[in-house]
Amino acid sequence: MFNFVEWFHQAKPVIQMGTIVLGLLSFSTALVQCLQLLKPKSDFSELSKRIRSWWLMATLFFLSLIVHPDASIVLFAITSFLALKEYFTLIHTRIEDHRVLFWAFLSIPIQFWLVKIHWWAVFVIFIPVYMFLFIPIRLVMTGKTAGIVESIAKIQWGLMAFVFCISHIAYMLNLPTIPAIPGGGKALVLYLVFLTEINDVAQYIWGKLFGRTAIAPSVSPKKTLAGFIGGVLTTVILAVLLRFLSGFDLTLAIASGFLISLSGFIGDLVVSAIKRDMGVKDSGALIPGHGGMLDRIDSLTYSAPLFFHFVGYMFYPAPH
């Protein structure tokens, strides 16, 4: 029989975080409407498109967390798929790589199936070891050696960043409820994803307001020192304020704020450098107002595994 009390206890962190995000998004939607009324001549359509996409992404994310434990795994598997597809579209691949790319895509269902069955030992080595060993030999089997080094590196990097690293978010959902972390994996995922994304937004806003000096002019001229510092401070403060979710004490909350903010920034920078090398501004056109999937999850490729290991080291002695 459906046990409402138990369901509510499980869903509590989702409802808490959902309410906060609902408030933030409603506030931003109202703010953009007001700005448009006050300054009818300025164009806010790009910004409102961006916020509308946030509404959609947040709805999918929170719904998947509440509906069924597997729904979020599927959602993150789809995210991985779209990101990997976008990455392979962006980079140059050879005709000989065709069949190998098929195996690369096939690693997504396998990796997320390992998440579902909680097989930690294989989860952590499947892509870094077994795909790493398999892809070169499959490329060698095509018999074409010209450009093979590039192909090996490009395919493996895509798998590591967009399948292996992103799947850590899904695996985090498996972490059980323990006295130190009453919300369990669900609360940790909410904490991680919210802080990573808000760090992006805060960097953007602080940069727009006070940004003068570019922090990495040759990689991403739009990222400023003020944006970076403002982003770090905002994320650390929010990490402290939201620590009721994760159950961290003050020191751990500050540490995870710094960790998520700095690693998120690095992830963003790495993907920016790749886009710049490929000569594009946006990685795709999938998410209106944001660009592509990579533009949205670039920060998570770094923050997800690092935060996972941080929490694992502190609270969940291996193997998970």
Added chain:
Amino acid sequence: MKTFVRILFFCFIVKPLLSFILGVNLYGKHNLPKHRQFIMVANHNSHLDTAALLNLFPLSQLKSIHPVAAEDYFNSNALLSEFSKTCFNILPIPRTHITKSNNPIKRMCEVVEAGHSLIIFPEGGRGLPEEMAPFQTGIAHLIQRHPEIPVVPAYLKGMGRSLPKGEFILIPFFCDLIIGELLYLKGSKEEITQALERVVSELGRKLND
């Protein structure tokens, strides 16, 4: 019955494939002719091209749109022939051994005169992945005889990477499809062919910017 199978095929296979597995970004949608006859001209690198172009139109219109296809390839075995006729509504034309009785231009004209629309790949084959070959002049004969029917130029990018010639395994890539403004062409065969080739490759350049 064929129409019914075709609609099912598009709903359950073509549409999910193009929108989720691949993801086609469409540009210049406003240039698409609505409820009128047309001749669509595009570059060709993949079987997916035909699916993507047909998918631009409402399902109800599919019965009056015929992609022009190589008889030697699509009629090479009974299964492929039946499949391509039922699901894609192709108009097979010969590429070699052309005689008076099987003249491809005549076959295309008959379809157009019956009020139907055509999708033509004037490169005459899929060729190398993501490379455009020179256009054949056959299309110019058709346009000369029917200058009143608008030509819709289109350019596809990425399909040749997803499913290149000689491959049967599809790899997901995001693809682009751009539709140009309607054209009414006049002049000699060479002029028409060159004009078409110029417009289509121009669309390709626009996509890359």
